[in-house]
Amino acid sequence: MSEELSTELKILEAAKKVFLAKGFSGCTTREIAHEAGENVALVNYYFRSKAALFDQVFQSAIEELMYILVDIFKSDISLKEKIAEFIDREYAFISSFPGLPMFILSELNREDGAQLKNKQMFEMVANSGVFDQMKEAQESGEMIEIDLYGITVLLMSNCHYPFISKNFVSSLLGVADEHFETLMDAHKIHVKNMILTYLFPIK
Amino acid sequence: MSEELSTELKILEAAKKVFLAKGFSGCTTREIAHEAGENVALVNYYFRSKAALFDQVFQSAIEELMYILVDIFKSDISLKEKIAEFIDREYAFISSFPGLPMFILSELNREDGAQLKNKQMFEMVANSGVFDQMKEAQESGEMIEIDLYGITVLLMSNCHYPFISKNFVSSLLGVADEHFETLMDAHKIHVKNMILTYLFPIK
DNA sequence: ACCCGTTTTAATCAATTGTTTAAATCATTT
DNA sequence: AAATGATTTAAACAATTGATTAAAACGGGT
Incomplete structure (x- = not known):
């Protein structure tokens, strides 16, 4: 049975995947949030900004x-x-x-x-x-x-x-x-x- | 005395410089136009789209x-x-x-x-x-x-x-x-x- | 059951994006 | 100088961007 990741970790993992594949300029915060299966606002809630997350x-x-x-x-x-x-x-x-x-x-x-x-x-x-x-x-x-x-x-x-x-x-x-x-x-x-x-x- | 480049060429040269330095996703058409010293609309007038120019x-x-x-x-x-x-x-x-x-x-x-x-x-x-x-x-x-x-x-x-x-x-x-x-x-x-x-x- | 801090949501913000428009300017021909 | 087509301009377009907001939902402690 798979352990559920915390929202913060899910976003971080999604960010790794998306940033690695497309680079900072090549993706959007919405794309990262969608990859994580979470609301867009949570990206900023947990990481302040796209740049900070990057x-x-x-x-x-x-x-x-x-x-x-x-x-x-x-x-x-x-x-x-x-x-x-x-x-x-x-x-x-x-x-x-x-x-x-x-x-x-x-x-x-x-x-x-x-x-x-x-x-x-x-x-x-x-x-x-x-x-x-x-x-x-x-x-x-x-x-x-x-x-x-x-x-x-x-x-x-x-x-x-x-x-x-x-x-x-x-x-x-x-x-x-x-x-x-x-x-x-x-x-x-x-x-x-x-x-x-x-x-x-x-x- | 320096030969004046045509508008189309000026934009193309500017595009080379900007795209090379920042990549497709890392720059804007306005940035290219500004580098060329020309109006933004001329980018599309001569090259149809940012993608085509790229x-x-x-x-x-x-x-x-x-x-x-x-x-x-x-x-x-x-x-x-x-x-x-x-x-x-x-x-x-x-x-x-x-x-x-x-x-x-x-x-x-x-x-x-x-x-x-x-x-x-x-x-x-x-x-x-x-x-x-x-x-x-x-x-x-x-x-x-x-x-x-x-x-x-x-x-x-x-x-x-x-x-x-x-x-x-x-x-x-x-x-x-x-x-x-x-x-x-x-x-x-x-x-x-x-x-x-x-x-x-x-x- | 109530409170209260945390988390999540949907809606919205102003700024920026690529692109288009319509009018103005220019150059060439008649 | 009038007319024609090509070029250039400023303004505007809808869509998307990162970010913020205020309210809703959640959860543990009493």
Whole structure:
């Protein structure tokens, strides 16, 4: 027997779904209320405004995405293992929420749009000792010379973009929806091999 | 002395600028008209509707992005050179229009949004003989086994995403705007090395 | 049964939206 | 200069937007 959600939670869940799919400018409060099966006025009653509700959804989306990073990077494994693990977990996670990367990136691009507030997450990565690990691996020659920006964009590019570009590439190459998951699995293998052998070349 | 643009062109250029920056749902016809310095009614007078104007902007954006691909792939150089050249030209082009990838991807994601109409471009790539070149390079063992999807997503990921994620990564790592171009130049080197050595490993 | 704070509802608000209209202006031809 | 068609303008249209209101319904405590 399914537990009934509170009205506030129903609206929040509906907002997540609708904002993720359509973005802030692409939907209305009425649409969110209808998705939640509640009265329009309740959106403002519980969340003050559309913008405030959006902000709550956005910040939690960011945190969900960053959590994987923090969780892996503070663990007690080698840098190479961390990166391999990150790619695996990132693909698995985004497969469950394919709209998440596009949502975050496009809303960060919107004028007067979402802002990264919670730098706490980044600081947790910084304090995980992973940067020392990087420096060490580079000094020993195990890892190539590459800065934090390069490694970040390299990983994010190859983990996020395949999902972001689904509609584009699929319609360009004529890929059916049911084949997408298989393609993504195959692509992850390529990405892992490519990035790991590039960052950690066999001497 | 600057040549005066026709009203129709002024509106079209303004529409490109505004749509690229804010997307279809993120702007109004009045905003476009104001950017063009023209009366609101002229938008509909020349382009029938906001949607029709958008469609025109979107299709031309797609064509601009695809033109590089066609132009390089039909040229008479080796596959490896084509890929290297593609990365160079893609970075140079997108540096001039940094909003283009995000615009196309996010509008293709929008419900009832933009659709890829012009498959002519893809057919020109298909007819360029580049697929035969791929098959040949793989049979000779010069290139690794990877399908068209894999190679497409690999290239697009590493050429588009760095620009798409500018706001995200910049604010995450605290990168100032004036350093972005330098970072991007450095990143292109990594991307080129990484992709080329992965696809064409030295035996 | 009554009270009282919380939640929910339907109705309404002013502002903004894309689009249309009808009149005014312009440019070209006769 | 008169006439014609194309262009431009200001005004208005109905529909939709985020948000607010006041009254109704609900629920726990006495």
